[in-house]
Amino acid sequence: MEHPTTPKHVFPIDRFLHAGEARLTAGLSPSSALSAYLDWAAHLANSPGKIGELFEKAFRKSLKFNAHVGEALLEKEGTPCIEPLAQDNRFRGEDWRRPPYIFYYQAFLLLQQWWHNATTSVEGVSDHHQDVVAFCARQFLDVFAPSNFLLTNPEALKITLESGGMNLVRGAQNFFEDWARAALQKPPLGTENFRVGKDVAITPGKVVYRNNLIEVIQYAPSGKTVHPEPVLIVPAWIMKYYILDLSPHNSLVKYLVDGGHTVFMISWKNPHEEDRNLGMDDYIDGGVTAALAAVRAIVPEEKVHAVGYCIGGTLLSIAAAALGRDGEDRLKSMTLFAAQTDFTEAGELMLFIDQSQIAYLEDLMWDKGYLDTKQMTGAFQMLRSNDLIWSRIVHEYLLGNRRAMIDLMAWNADATRMPYRMHSEYLRKLFLKNAFAEGHYYVGDKPATPSDIRVPIFAVGAEKDHVAPWKSVYKINFFADVEVTFLLTSGGHNAGIISPPDHPRRHHRIATKPGCDPYISPEDWIETTEEHPGSWWPAWQAWLVKHSGARRKPPAMGKAEAGYPPLCDAPGTYVLME
Incomplete structure (x- = not known):
């Protein structure tokens, strides 16, 4: 069965071919990459002025580098040609400041800067193709960074000499252990210390509702009184829900329960091939709407504080807009954690x-019925290859040091799949067409838009979020016609959200815009909003x-007479599904 976004004339032989290719390319479309390269190469070849500028930059950089080499060889205190970017920590150590290692990393950074100049600001190249070419060039160069090799990494050489090469022995052991686990499809070493329901996701509660898509968990109160309005959390279905209920010391669920709130959580089923035709409408109706009905039945006559994380927040926004459009007064407020409603600047x-990449992914998903965890994990790792790939290779295989597993890392290894139809609709309707923000996302037979939301909004963005950039999350201030409280926290997409009050080195900014106030740009907002030390959880x-x-x-745990009896203890069964 095909879905409405599938082109009419798709030949099975093409799909089999593309699905087979995708297994070799980590799900990335060769046609998409080639189109970007040809667009850039053709326009660069027809831009003699740009080519001349690049030759001039190469000449100037070589002169600057040679002068720096001369100063260093004469034992003079020379100024480095170039400093690493703020987020690049590969060359921060003092050992990198001495010859010949300073020459290695300076030459690398200058080459990296030159290629950035070469792949950007070429007149006529589309913005998307420019970004793709610049990204690919950066990925290719990072393979050859001097920090990745023993003979050009002074820190690795120093440890090798001091330990008599035992770091390389440990690194080899680490490599073969990781390779064996990957070949046997076992989780990373150390995840066995964070068992779901035993070590993480242990806040007491009951599953009070289950359908073919979700379980709804109701958490037991920790005190004798609670605020009357329940809190319903809609996590992203790309992740297991317990990122919000990790170890007790950094569990957002426990923090809310201890703060006197009745908390409900959606736990999404990990889809298999038979779930291939579940679509976005199913995730709204069988997910958000069904969970909201359960909460309202268990806590009748009370409106709900709805909370959404990442794409769960996007889904919640669409559902809340549909409720507001239809005049249904079920929500008390809506909170969004790193969730986008507009996708024009989606990072x-x-x-x-x-179009090419989505068609390629559709053929890959058509073959299996879902998007595998490997494709999603690979894409996210590529976005932060320095932190998630190369730094790990250097630390664990070159230096021979195992990084201690923590609950957030163990959760990250417990990935989920995405149904074929839903993921295709999600990418096409939201990322490609930006249908929700532009007023043509249909829920039922009518469009739902952010301006249909009728409850106060609390939106959280994270400064270093590469999945949902904070300026994109901030756009809810532009689209919503209600009071919006926007909070910007330190950290990234996951670590910025998991920010318990005792977490060191955290800070945040917060400001409220009444619905009638004029829009303020994100640049002006951050300039005029005071920074506060500490976690953002207490402010929320x-x-x-x-x-x-x-x-x-x-309220009681569940409500049997309303059709919502307790079914089993938290964390339920869906979160344990492979």
């Missing part, structure tokens, strides 16, 4: 999204309390 993930919890009633006796 580096857009590198992997164009205070906002929830402000929008909640006085405490009273907690």
